Amino acid sequence: MITFPGYIFILVVNILDWRKNKRLDISDQLISGLSLFSLLYRILQIGNKCVEVIYGIRTLTGFTWLCINLAFFSLNFCTTLCSTWLSIHFCLKIVNIQHQLYIYIQRTFPKMFPWILLPSLLVSLLISGPAAQDLAKLYSNSTFLWNPRCSPVKIILSLKLYYFLFSFCFFLFFISLLVTIISLYRHIQRMQNHSVNLRNESVEAHVYAVKTLVLLFCLNLFQFIIPVLVMLKRHQPIFSPITNLFLVMWHVCNLPILIRGSSKLQKKFWEIFRQCTAIVS
Numbered sequence: 001m002i003t004f005p006g007y008i009f010i011l012v013v014n015i016l017d018w019r020k021n022k023r024l025d026i027s028d029q030l031i032s033g034l035s036l037f038s039l040l041y042r043i044l045q046i047g048n049k050c051v052e053v054i055y056g057i058r059t060l061t062g063f064t065w066l067c068i069n070l071a072f073f074s075l076n077f078c079t080t081l082c083s084t085w086l087s088i089h090f091c092l093k094i095v096n097i098q099h100q101l102y103i104y105i106q107r108t109f110p111k112m113f114p115w116i117l118l119p120s121l122l123v124s125l126l127i128s129g130p131a132a133q134d135l136a137k138l139y140s141n142s143t144f145l146w147n148p149r150c151s152p153v154k155i156i157l158s159l160k161l162y163y164f165l166f167s168f169c170f171f172l173f174f175i176s177l178l179v180t181i182i183s184l185y186r187h188i189q190r191m192q193n194h195s196v197n198l199r200n201e202s203v204e205a206h207v208y209a210v211k212t213l214v215l216l217f218c219l220n221l222f223q224f225i226i227p228v229l230v231m232l233k234r235h236q237p238i239f240s241p242i243t244n245l246f247l248v249m250w251h252v253c254n255l256p257i258l259i260r261g262s263s264k265l266q267k268k269f270w271e272i273f274r275q276c277t278a279i280v281s
Contacts, residue, residue, distance in 0.1 A: 006255040007039040013268050026113050030086040031258050031265070033117055034079060041075040042251055044068075069135045073128035073162060074121075076223065080166060081120050083220050084173045086261075090209045091176035095183040131162035166224060173220070177213050184210055205263075212261040219254055222246075 014032045018024040024032075048068055092106045184206055191203070226246060259265045 003251045003255050007035045010035040026089050029114050030082050033082040037075050037078045044071050069132035073132050074124045077124040080169050080220050083216050084169045087173045087176045087213050091180045094180050094206050127165050131159045215257045
């Protein structure tokens with residue numbers, strides 16, 4: 001619950017900025033998408049836990065499991081997809097490569113927004129559908145949730161398409177991040193060789209963007225591993241509260257990273273913080 005005000009803060013600030021200027025920067029669009037999907041994921045997680053406590057996990061039907069799994073998988077994939085788009089955006093913005101294909105992508109990519117976000121959501125639903133359906137069939141079996149002898153291989157294979165495309169997004173995320181880091185490192189080296197002051201606003205902004213992407217990559221990797229551990233260790237009672245704790249930590253860590261990824265959000269946050277401090281004092 002403590003992350004709700006933070007995600008709402010990001011969405012409200014960007015919506016007001018869009019209404020005022022009639023446009024929104026690509027990075028702000030993607031950060032808003034990440035905030036929205038993270039907020040919905042957290043609401044779904046809390047709602048699912050309440051249903052389990054009130055009605056019991058064994059009373060859930062196959063269709064209910066299908067809806068829950070579809071929502072979880074699609075929101076999870078949307079989060080990773082938006083993070084990947086953000087990494088590619090910063091790569092195209094920072095790195096200059098004299099190649100016709102790269103130049104074409106560099107010029108075309110900004111024109112794809114915000115229209116690319118809707119197909120991204122549809123793709124996540126299509127990819128998550130088969131995985132959610134297969135897992136719902138396993139969950140509808142009353143012995144599956146508590147039987148440690150259920151084959152982990154069977155569980156993973158039922159999600160092979162989902163995790164293959166998930167891994168592909170990670171690969172694009174990692175490659176674009178690596179290219180950005182290498183390019184920025186070479187640029188800083190050239191500036192040092194020519195005795196140019198590194199306290200350059202553009203360089204500092206790019207370094208800040210790279211730091212944000214590195215932290216975001218680590219968080220997405222963590223989010224990628226957690227569902228696998230949940231399925232493989234589902235029969236151990238102690239593992240469920242530990243997993244919930246890790247997911248809460250993920251959201252708590254994700255929120256400041258998103259705010260730090262935008263100078264506009266940082267300025268607005270500290271402005272509100274100073275106003276609140278002044279009122280309290």
